[in-house]
Amino acid sequence: MKLFFVRSFIDNYIWILEHHKVCVIVDPGQSEKVLNFLEKKGFFPTAILITHHHYDHTGGILNIKRKYPRVDVFAPKEVLSKEVTFFITEKINRVEFSFFSFKVFHAPGHTKGHLLYYQKPYLFCGDTFFSGGCGKIFEGTSYQMYQSILLIESLPSDTLICCAHEYTVKNLSFASTLLPKDKYINQYLDISRKKTSILLPTVPSTLSIEKKINIFLRCDDEIVKNSPKIYDIKDKKYETKKEKYKIFSRIRKMRDFF
Ligand SMILES: [Zn+2]
Known part of the structure:
Protein backbone atom coordinates (compact mmCIF):
# COMPACT_ATOMS: atom_id res chain seq x y z
CA MET A 1 0.00 0.00 0.00
CA ALA A 164 -5.82 17.71 6.24
CA HIS A 165 -3.79 20.91 6.59
CA GLU A 166 -0.18 22.07 6.66
CA TYR A 167 -0.34 23.87 10.02
CA THR A 168 2.81 22.49 11.65
CA VAL A 169 4.91 25.66 11.70
CA LYS A 170 2.08 27.78 13.07
CA ASN A 171 1.19 25.16 15.69
CA LEU A 172 4.77 24.82 16.88
CA SER A 173 5.32 28.59 16.85
CA PHE A 174 2.36 28.82 19.22
CA ALA A 175 3.65 25.97 21.41
CA SER A 176 7.08 27.59 21.62
CA THR A 177 5.56 30.77 23.04
CA LEU A 178 4.22 28.64 25.92
CA LEU A 179 7.30 26.42 26.28
CA PRO A 180 10.18 28.53 24.94
CA LYS A 181 12.88 26.20 26.25
CA ASP A 182 11.42 22.91 25.07
CA LYS A 183 14.06 21.17 22.96
CA TYR A 184 11.67 18.84 21.10
CA ILE A 185 9.36 21.67 20.08
CA ASN A 186 12.19 24.00 19.08
CA GLN A 187 14.07 21.37 17.08
CA TYR A 188 10.94 20.24 15.28
CA LEU A 189 9.93 23.83 14.58
CA ASP A 190 13.33 24.37 12.95
CA ILE A 191 13.02 21.22 10.82
CA SER A 192 9.45 22.12 9.83
CA ARG A 193 10.40 25.68 8.87
CA LYS A 194 13.17 24.36 6.63
CA LYS A 195 10.83 21.87 4.96
CA THR A 196 8.02 24.34 4.32
CA SER A 197 10.45 26.96 2.97
CA ILE A 198 11.26 24.57 0.12
CA LEU A 199 7.62 23.43 -0.19
CA LEU A 200 8.19 20.00 1.34
CA PRO A 201 5.36 18.59 3.46
CA THR A 202 5.86 18.19 7.22
CA VAL A 203 3.23 15.45 7.28
CA PRO A 204 2.46 12.66 7.78
CA SER A 205 4.18 12.63 11.12
CA THR A 206 3.89 9.73 13.56
CA LEU A 207 2.05 9.54 16.83
CA SER A 208 5.35 8.93 18.62
CA ILE A 209 6.70 12.24 17.26
CA GLU A 210 3.44 13.98 18.21
CA LYS A 211 3.72 12.72 21.78
CA LYS A 212 6.91 14.76 22.05
CA ILE A 213 6.06 17.89 20.08
CA ASN A 214 2.29 18.27 20.29
CA ILE A 215 1.36 20.38 23.28
CA PHE A 216 -2.21 18.99 23.22
CA LEU A 217 -0.81 15.52 23.95
CA ARG A 218 1.33 16.86 26.77
CA CYS A 219 -1.35 18.35 29.00
CA ASP A 220 -0.34 16.18 31.95
CA ASP A 221 3.36 16.89 31.46
CA GLU A 222 4.68 18.66 34.59
CA ILE A 223 6.50 21.29 32.51
CA VAL A 224 3.31 22.14 30.64
CA LYS A 225 1.19 22.16 33.81
CA ASN A 226 3.63 24.43 35.56
CA SER A 227 4.22 26.80 32.70
CA PRO A 228 3.28 30.18 34.18
CA LYS A 229 1.45 31.09 30.98
CA ILE A 230 -0.82 28.03 31.11
CA TYR A 231 -1.18 27.16 34.73
CA ASP A 232 -4.19 28.57 36.47
CA ILE A 233 -3.73 28.64 40.21
CA LYS A 234 -7.48 28.18 40.72
CA ASP A 235 -7.32 24.74 39.09
CA LYS A 236 -4.98 23.39 41.76
CA LYS A 237 -7.73 21.51 43.57
CA TYR A 238 -8.80 19.53 40.50
CA GLU A 239 -7.88 15.86 40.49
CA THR A 240 -5.42 14.78 37.80
CA LYS A 241 -7.91 13.73 35.12
CA LYS A 242 -9.99 16.88 35.30
CA GLU A 243 -6.91 19.01 35.55
CA LYS A 244 -5.55 17.54 32.32
CA TYR A 245 -8.80 18.42 30.56
CA LYS A 246 -8.79 21.93 32.04
CA ILE A 247 -5.30 22.50 30.73
CA PHE A 248 -6.23 21.12 27.31
CA SER A 249 -9.21 23.44 27.15
CA ARG A 250 -7.18 26.44 28.22
CA ILE A 251 -4.44 25.81 25.64
CA ARG A 252 -7.03 25.31 22.89
CA LYS A 253 -8.61 28.69 23.74
CA MET A 254 -5.21 30.39 23.74
CA ARG A 255 -4.47 28.85 20.32
CA ASP A 256 -7.64 30.48 18.92
CA PHE A 257 -6.15 33.90 19.55
CA PHE A 258 -2.63 33.17 18.31
ZN1 LIG B 1 -12.90 21.74 8.83
Missing part, protein backbone atom coordinates in the same frame (compact mmCIF):
# COMPACT_ATOMS: atom_id res chain seq x y z
CA LYS A 2 1.31 3.45 -0.86
CA LEU A 3 0.34 6.91 0.36
CA PHE A 4 0.24 10.00 -1.86
CA PHE A 5 -1.17 13.48 -1.52
CA VAL A 6 -2.40 16.29 -3.71
CA ARG A 7 -2.27 19.84 -2.40
CA SER A 8 -5.34 22.04 -2.69
CA PHE A 9 -6.41 25.55 -1.71
CA ILE A 10 -3.72 27.27 0.38
CA ASP A 11 -2.69 24.51 2.74
CA ASN A 12 -5.02 21.51 2.35
CA TYR A 13 -3.85 17.97 1.74
CA ILE A 14 -6.02 15.51 -0.17
CA TRP A 15 -4.70 12.05 0.73
CA ILE A 16 -4.69 9.16 -1.73
CA LEU A 17 -4.03 5.61 -0.54
CA GLU A 18 -3.25 3.15 -3.34
CA HIS A 19 -2.84 -0.59 -3.72
CA HIS A 20 -2.38 -2.32 -7.10
CA LYS A 21 -3.53 0.88 -8.87
CA VAL A 22 -6.81 0.95 -6.93
CA CYS A 23 -7.10 3.93 -4.61
CA VAL A 24 -9.07 5.72 -1.95
CA ILE A 25 -9.33 9.51 -1.93
CA VAL A 26 -9.72 11.31 1.38
CA ASP A 27 -11.45 14.71 1.67
CA PRO A 28 -11.25 15.99 -1.91
CA GLY A 29 -11.98 19.68 -1.47
CA GLN A 30 -11.16 20.19 -5.14
CA SER A 31 -11.30 17.81 -8.09
CA GLU A 32 -9.06 19.06 -10.88
CA LYS A 33 -5.66 18.23 -9.41
CA VAL A 34 -6.97 14.91 -8.10
CA LEU A 35 -8.30 13.88 -11.52
CA ASN A 36 -5.01 14.87 -13.18
CA PHE A 37 -3.05 12.92 -10.59
CA LEU A 38 -5.18 9.77 -11.05
CA GLU A 39 -4.81 9.98 -14.81
CA LYS A 40 -1.05 10.50 -14.67
CA LYS A 41 -0.57 7.57 -12.28
CA GLY A 42 -3.14 5.29 -13.93
CA PHE A 43 -4.98 4.87 -10.61
CA PHE A 44 -8.63 3.89 -10.41
CA PRO A 45 -10.58 5.30 -7.44
CA THR A 46 -12.81 2.85 -5.60
CA ALA A 47 -13.97 5.14 -2.78
CA ILE A 48 -13.97 8.63 -1.36
CA LEU A 49 -13.79 9.02 2.41
CA ILE A 50 -15.09 12.25 3.92
CA THR A 51 -14.18 13.27 7.48
CA HIS A 52 -16.58 16.21 7.89
CA HIS A 53 -18.87 18.61 6.07
CA HIS A 54 -16.62 21.66 5.47
CA TYR A 55 -16.39 22.69 1.84
CA ASP A 56 -12.60 22.43 1.64
CA HIS A 57 -13.07 18.68 2.27
CA THR A 58 -16.09 18.00 0.07
CA GLY A 59 -16.02 20.46 -2.84
CA GLY A 60 -14.46 18.00 -5.30
CA ILE A 61 -16.85 15.07 -4.78
CA LEU A 62 -19.26 15.99 -7.57
CA ASN A 63 -16.67 16.21 -10.36
CA ILE A 64 -14.87 13.04 -9.27
CA LYS A 65 -18.22 11.21 -9.31
CA ARG A 66 -18.92 12.60 -12.79
CA LYS A 67 -15.69 11.11 -14.09
CA TYR A 68 -15.94 7.89 -12.02
CA PRO A 69 -19.68 7.29 -11.42
CA ARG A 70 -19.11 3.99 -9.63
CA VAL A 71 -16.91 5.42 -6.91
CA ASP A 72 -18.49 5.02 -3.45
CA VAL A 73 -18.64 8.03 -1.17
CA PHE A 74 -18.55 7.44 2.60
CA ALA A 75 -19.40 10.39 4.81
CA PRO A 76 -20.95 11.40 8.12
CA LYS A 77 -24.63 12.40 8.09
CA GLU A 78 -23.70 16.08 8.39
CA VAL A 79 -22.51 16.05 4.75
CA LEU A 80 -25.47 17.28 2.73
CA SER A 81 -24.50 15.96 -0.67
CA LYS A 82 -26.52 13.85 -3.07
CA GLU A 83 -23.31 12.13 -4.13
CA VAL A 84 -22.83 10.38 -0.78
CA THR A 85 -23.54 6.66 -1.24
CA PHE A 86 -23.03 5.53 2.40
CA PHE A 87 -23.82 7.70 5.37
CA ILE A 88 -21.84 6.55 8.37
CA THR A 89 -24.16 6.53 11.37
CA GLU A 90 -23.14 6.23 15.04
CA LYS A 91 -23.48 2.44 14.90
CA ILE A 92 -21.02 1.95 12.07
CA ASN A 93 -17.41 1.49 13.10
CA ARG A 94 -15.84 -0.10 10.03
CA VAL A 95 -15.99 0.38 6.26
CA GLU A 96 -14.62 -2.21 3.84
CA PHE A 97 -14.20 -2.26 0.07
CA SER A 98 -11.72 -3.62 -2.44
CA PHE A 99 -8.31 -4.02 -0.67
CA PHE A 100 -9.24 -1.63 2.09
CA SER A 101 -10.67 -1.97 5.56
CA PHE A 102 -10.94 1.16 7.67
CA LYS A 103 -11.90 1.41 11.30
CA VAL A 104 -14.15 4.44 11.76
CA PHE A 105 -13.98 6.58 14.89
CA HIS A 106 -16.60 9.17 15.74
CA ALA A 107 -14.63 12.20 16.87
CA PRO A 108 -16.81 15.27 17.54
CA GLY A 109 -15.24 18.61 18.34
CA HIS A 110 -14.26 20.41 15.14
CA THR A 111 -17.72 19.53 13.82
CA LYS A 112 -20.44 17.47 15.50
CA GLY A 113 -20.17 14.56 13.09
CA HIS A 114 -16.41 14.49 12.40
CA LEU A 115 -15.06 11.03 11.56
CA LEU A 116 -11.56 9.55 11.62
CA TYR A 117 -10.60 6.68 9.31
CA TYR A 118 -7.89 4.29 10.43
CA GLN A 119 -6.24 1.48 8.56
CA LYS A 120 -3.00 0.54 10.24
CA PRO A 121 -0.73 2.56 10.19
CA TYR A 122 -2.66 5.34 8.39
CA LEU A 123 -4.94 7.69 10.31
CA PHE A 124 -6.94 10.13 8.23
CA CYS A 125 -7.90 12.62 10.88
CA GLY A 126 -9.23 15.54 8.82
CA ASP A 127 -9.37 18.69 10.95
CA THR A 128 -9.46 16.97 14.35
CA PHE A 129 -5.74 16.58 14.83
CA PHE A 130 -2.71 18.21 13.21
CA SER A 131 1.01 17.87 13.51
CA GLY A 132 1.87 19.98 16.54
CA GLY A 133 -1.76 20.92 17.21
CA CYS A 134 -5.42 20.04 17.22
CA GLY A 135 -8.46 21.28 15.33
CA LYS A 136 -10.46 24.37 16.11
CA ILE A 137 -13.65 23.66 18.02
CA PHE A 138 -16.45 24.97 15.81
CA GLU A 139 -19.50 22.86 16.65
CA GLY A 140 -18.67 20.41 19.42
CA THR A 141 -17.66 21.08 22.99
CA SER A 142 -14.17 21.40 24.32
CA TYR A 143 -14.72 18.17 26.29
CA GLN A 144 -15.74 16.30 23.13
CA MET A 145 -12.58 17.47 21.38
CA TYR A 146 -10.52 16.40 24.39
CA GLN A 147 -12.07 12.91 24.21
CA SER A 148 -11.38 12.76 20.47
CA ILE A 149 -7.72 13.64 21.08
CA LEU A 150 -7.46 10.98 23.83
CA LEU A 151 -8.80 8.46 21.33
CA ILE A 152 -6.08 9.36 18.83
CA GLU A 153 -3.48 9.22 21.60
CA SER A 154 -4.51 5.62 22.35
CA LEU A 155 -3.57 4.38 18.86
CA PRO A 156 -0.23 2.59 18.21
CA SER A 157 2.78 4.90 18.31
CA ASP A 158 3.73 4.13 14.68
CA THR A 159 0.39 5.58 13.48
CA LEU A 160 0.87 7.98 10.58
CA ILE A 161 -0.92 11.26 11.18
CA CYS A 162 -2.45 12.11 7.81
CA CYS A 163 -4.10 15.41 8.70
Whole structure:
Protein backbone atom coordinates (compact mmCIF):
# COMPACT_ATOMS: atom_id res chain seq x y z
CA MET A 1 0.00 0.00 0.00
CA LYS A 2 1.31 3.45 -0.86
CA LEU A 3 0.34 6.91 0.36
CA PHE A 4 0.24 10.00 -1.86
CA PHE A 5 -1.17 13.48 -1.52
CA VAL A 6 -2.40 16.29 -3.71
CA ARG A 7 -2.27 19.84 -2.40
CA SER A 8 -5.34 22.04 -2.69
CA PHE A 9 -6.41 25.55 -1.71
CA ILE A 10 -3.72 27.27 0.38
CA ASP A 11 -2.69 24.51 2.74
CA ASN A 12 -5.02 21.51 2.35
CA TYR A 13 -3.85 17.97 1.74
CA ILE A 14 -6.02 15.51 -0.17
CA TRP A 15 -4.70 12.05 0.73
CA ILE A 16 -4.69 9.16 -1.73
CA LEU A 17 -4.03 5.61 -0.54
CA GLU A 18 -3.25 3.15 -3.34
CA HIS A 19 -2.84 -0.59 -3.72
CA HIS A 20 -2.38 -2.32 -7.10
CA LYS A 21 -3.53 0.88 -8.87
CA VAL A 22 -6.81 0.95 -6.93
CA CYS A 23 -7.10 3.93 -4.61
CA VAL A 24 -9.07 5.72 -1.95
CA ILE A 25 -9.33 9.51 -1.93
CA VAL A 26 -9.72 11.31 1.38
CA ASP A 27 -11.45 14.71 1.67
CA PRO A 28 -11.25 15.99 -1.91
CA GLY A 29 -11.98 19.68 -1.47
CA GLN A 30 -11.16 20.19 -5.14
CA SER A 31 -11.30 17.81 -8.09
CA GLU A 32 -9.06 19.06 -10.88
CA LYS A 33 -5.66 18.23 -9.41
CA VAL A 34 -6.97 14.91 -8.10
CA LEU A 35 -8.30 13.88 -11.52
CA ASN A 36 -5.01 14.87 -13.18
CA PHE A 37 -3.05 12.92 -10.59
CA LEU A 38 -5.18 9.77 -11.05
CA GLU A 39 -4.81 9.98 -14.81
CA LYS A 40 -1.05 10.50 -14.67
CA LYS A 41 -0.57 7.57 -12.28
CA GLY A 42 -3.14 5.29 -13.93
CA PHE A 43 -4.98 4.87 -10.61
CA PHE A 44 -8.63 3.89 -10.41
CA PRO A 45 -10.58 5.30 -7.44
CA THR A 46 -12.81 2.85 -5.60
CA ALA A 47 -13.97 5.14 -2.78
CA ILE A 48 -13.97 8.63 -1.36
CA LEU A 49 -13.79 9.02 2.41
CA ILE A 50 -15.09 12.25 3.92
CA THR A 51 -14.18 13.27 7.48
CA HIS A 52 -16.58 16.21 7.89
CA HIS A 53 -18.87 18.61 6.07
CA HIS A 54 -16.62 21.66 5.47
CA TYR A 55 -16.39 22.69 1.84
CA ASP A 56 -12.60 22.43 1.64
CA HIS A 57 -13.07 18.68 2.27
CA THR A 58 -16.09 18.00 0.07
CA GLY A 59 -16.02 20.46 -2.84
CA GLY A 60 -14.46 18.00 -5.30
CA ILE A 61 -16.85 15.07 -4.78
CA LEU A 62 -19.26 15.99 -7.57
CA ASN A 63 -16.67 16.21 -10.36
CA ILE A 64 -14.87 13.04 -9.27
CA LYS A 65 -18.22 11.21 -9.31
CA ARG A 66 -18.92 12.60 -12.79
CA LYS A 67 -15.69 11.11 -14.09
CA TYR A 68 -15.94 7.89 -12.02
CA PRO A 69 -19.68 7.29 -11.42
CA ARG A 70 -19.11 3.99 -9.63
CA VAL A 71 -16.91 5.42 -6.91
CA ASP A 72 -18.49 5.02 -3.45
CA VAL A 73 -18.64 8.03 -1.17
CA PHE A 74 -18.55 7.44 2.60
CA ALA A 75 -19.40 10.39 4.81
CA PRO A 76 -20.95 11.40 8.12
CA LYS A 77 -24.63 12.40 8.09
CA GLU A 78 -23.70 16.08 8.39
CA VAL A 79 -22.51 16.05 4.75
CA LEU A 80 -25.47 17.28 2.73
CA SER A 81 -24.50 15.96 -0.67
CA LYS A 82 -26.52 13.85 -3.07
CA GLU A 83 -23.31 12.13 -4.13
CA VAL A 84 -22.83 10.38 -0.78
CA THR A 85 -23.54 6.66 -1.24
CA PHE A 86 -23.03 5.53 2.40
CA PHE A 87 -23.82 7.70 5.37
CA ILE A 88 -21.84 6.55 8.37
CA THR A 89 -24.16 6.53 11.37
CA GLU A 90 -23.14 6.23 15.04
CA LYS A 91 -23.48 2.44 14.90
CA ILE A 92 -21.02 1.95 12.07
CA ASN A 93 -17.41 1.49 13.10
CA ARG A 94 -15.84 -0.10 10.03
CA VAL A 95 -15.99 0.38 6.26
CA GLU A 96 -14.62 -2.21 3.84
CA PHE A 97 -14.20 -2.26 0.07
CA SER A 98 -11.72 -3.62 -2.44
CA PHE A 99 -8.31 -4.02 -0.67
CA PHE A 100 -9.24 -1.63 2.09
CA SER A 101 -10.67 -1.97 5.56
CA PHE A 102 -10.94 1.16 7.67
CA LYS A 103 -11.90 1.41 11.30
CA VAL A 104 -14.15 4.44 11.76
CA PHE A 105 -13.98 6.58 14.89
CA HIS A 106 -16.60 9.17 15.74
CA ALA A 107 -14.63 12.20 16.87
CA PRO A 108 -16.81 15.27 17.54
CA GLY A 109 -15.24 18.61 18.34
CA HIS A 110 -14.26 20.41 15.14
CA THR A 111 -17.72 19.53 13.82
CA LYS A 112 -20.44 17.47 15.50
CA GLY A 113 -20.17 14.56 13.09
CA HIS A 114 -16.41 14.49 12.40
CA LEU A 115 -15.06 11.03 11.56
CA LEU A 116 -11.56 9.55 11.62
CA TYR A 117 -10.60 6.68 9.31
CA TYR A 118 -7.89 4.29 10.43
CA GLN A 119 -6.24 1.48 8.56
CA LYS A 120 -3.00 0.54 10.24
CA PRO A 121 -0.73 2.56 10.19
CA TYR A 122 -2.66 5.34 8.39
CA LEU A 123 -4.94 7.69 10.31
CA PHE A 124 -6.94 10.13 8.23
CA CYS A 125 -7.90 12.62 10.88
CA GLY A 126 -9.23 15.54 8.82
CA ASP A 127 -9.37 18.69 10.95
CA THR A 128 -9.46 16.97 14.35
CA PHE A 129 -5.74 16.58 14.83
CA PHE A 130 -2.71 18.21 13.21
CA SER A 131 1.01 17.87 13.51
CA GLY A 132 1.87 19.98 16.54
CA GLY A 133 -1.76 20.92 17.21
CA CYS A 134 -5.42 20.04 17.22
CA GLY A 135 -8.46 21.28 15.33
CA LYS A 136 -10.46 24.37 16.11
CA ILE A 137 -13.65 23.66 18.02
CA PHE A 138 -16.45 24.97 15.81
CA GLU A 139 -19.50 22.86 16.65
CA GLY A 140 -18.67 20.41 19.42
CA THR A 141 -17.66 21.08 22.99
CA SER A 142 -14.17 21.40 24.32
CA TYR A 143 -14.72 18.17 26.29
CA GLN A 144 -15.74 16.30 23.13
CA MET A 145 -12.58 17.47 21.38
CA TYR A 146 -10.52 16.40 24.39
CA GLN A 147 -12.07 12.91 24.21
CA SER A 148 -11.38 12.76 20.47
CA ILE A 149 -7.72 13.64 21.08
CA LEU A 150 -7.46 10.98 23.83
CA LEU A 151 -8.80 8.46 21.33
CA ILE A 152 -6.08 9.36 18.83
CA GLU A 153 -3.48 9.22 21.60
CA SER A 154 -4.51 5.62 22.35
CA LEU A 155 -3.57 4.38 18.86
CA PRO A 156 -0.23 2.59 18.21
CA SER A 157 2.78 4.90 18.31
CA ASP A 158 3.73 4.13 14.68
CA THR A 159 0.39 5.58 13.48
CA LEU A 160 0.87 7.98 10.58
CA ILE A 161 -0.92 11.26 11.18
CA CYS A 162 -2.45 12.11 7.81
CA CYS A 163 -4.10 15.41 8.70
CA ALA A 164 -5.82 17.71 6.24
CA HIS A 165 -3.79 20.91 6.59
CA GLU A 166 -0.18 22.07 6.66
CA TYR A 167 -0.34 23.87 10.02
CA THR A 168 2.81 22.49 11.65
CA VAL A 169 4.91 25.66 11.70
CA LYS A 170 2.08 27.78 13.07
CA ASN A 171 1.19 25.16 15.69
CA LEU A 172 4.77 24.82 16.88
CA SER A 173 5.32 28.59 16.85
CA PHE A 174 2.36 28.82 19.22
CA ALA A 175 3.65 25.97 21.41
CA SER A 176 7.08 27.59 21.62
CA THR A 177 5.56 30.77 23.04
CA LEU A 178 4.22 28.64 25.92
CA LEU A 179 7.30 26.42 26.28
CA PRO A 180 10.18 28.53 24.94
CA LYS A 181 12.88 26.20 26.25
CA ASP A 182 11.42 22.91 25.07
CA LYS A 183 14.06 21.17 22.96
CA TYR A 184 11.67 18.84 21.10
CA ILE A 185 9.36 21.67 20.08
CA ASN A 186 12.19 24.00 19.08
CA GLN A 187 14.07 21.37 17.08
CA TYR A 188 10.94 20.24 15.28
CA LEU A 189 9.93 23.83 14.58
CA ASP A 190 13.33 24.37 12.95
CA ILE A 191 13.02 21.22 10.82
CA SER A 192 9.45 22.12 9.83
CA ARG A 193 10.40 25.68 8.87
CA LYS A 194 13.17 24.36 6.63
CA LYS A 195 10.83 21.87 4.96
CA THR A 196 8.02 24.34 4.32
CA SER A 197 10.45 26.96 2.97
CA ILE A 198 11.26 24.57 0.12
CA LEU A 199 7.62 23.43 -0.19
CA LEU A 200 8.19 20.00 1.34
CA PRO A 201 5.36 18.59 3.46
CA THR A 202 5.86 18.19 7.22
CA VAL A 203 3.23 15.45 7.28
CA PRO A 204 2.46 12.66 7.78
CA SER A 205 4.18 12.63 11.12
CA THR A 206 3.89 9.73 13.56
CA LEU A 207 2.05 9.54 16.83
CA SER A 208 5.35 8.93 18.62
CA ILE A 209 6.70 12.24 17.26
CA GLU A 210 3.44 13.98 18.21
CA LYS A 211 3.72 12.72 21.78
CA LYS A 212 6.91 14.76 22.05
CA ILE A 213 6.06 17.89 20.08
CA ASN A 214 2.29 18.27 20.29
CA ILE A 215 1.36 20.38 23.28
CA PHE A 216 -2.21 18.99 23.22
CA LEU A 217 -0.81 15.52 23.95
CA ARG A 218 1.33 16.86 26.77
CA CYS A 219 -1.35 18.35 29.00
CA ASP A 220 -0.34 16.18 31.95
CA ASP A 221 3.36 16.89 31.46
CA GLU A 222 4.68 18.66 34.59
CA ILE A 223 6.50 21.29 32.51
CA VAL A 224 3.31 22.14 30.64
CA LYS A 225 1.19 22.16 33.81
CA ASN A 226 3.63 24.43 35.56
CA SER A 227 4.22 26.80 32.70
CA PRO A 228 3.28 30.18 34.18
CA LYS A 229 1.45 31.09 30.98
CA ILE A 230 -0.82 28.03 31.11
CA TYR A 231 -1.18 27.16 34.73
CA ASP A 232 -4.19 28.57 36.47
CA ILE A 233 -3.73 28.64 40.21
CA LYS A 234 -7.48 28.18 40.72
CA ASP A 235 -7.32 24.74 39.09
CA LYS A 236 -4.98 23.39 41.76
CA LYS A 237 -7.73 21.51 43.57
CA TYR A 238 -8.80 19.53 40.50
CA GLU A 239 -7.88 15.86 40.49
CA THR A 240 -5.42 14.78 37.80
CA LYS A 241 -7.91 13.73 35.12
CA LYS A 242 -9.99 16.88 35.30
CA GLU A 243 -6.91 19.01 35.55
CA LYS A 244 -5.55 17.54 32.32
CA TYR A 245 -8.80 18.42 30.56
CA LYS A 246 -8.79 21.93 32.04
CA ILE A 247 -5.30 22.50 30.73
CA PHE A 248 -6.23 21.12 27.31
CA SER A 249 -9.21 23.44 27.15
CA ARG A 250 -7.18 26.44 28.22
CA ILE A 251 -4.44 25.81 25.64
CA ARG A 252 -7.03 25.31 22.89
CA LYS A 253 -8.61 28.69 23.74
CA MET A 254 -5.21 30.39 23.74
CA ARG A 255 -4.47 28.85 20.32
CA ASP A 256 -7.64 30.48 18.92
CA PHE A 257 -6.15 33.90 19.55
CA PHE A 258 -2.63 33.17 18.31
ZN1 LIG B 1 -12.90 21.74 8.83
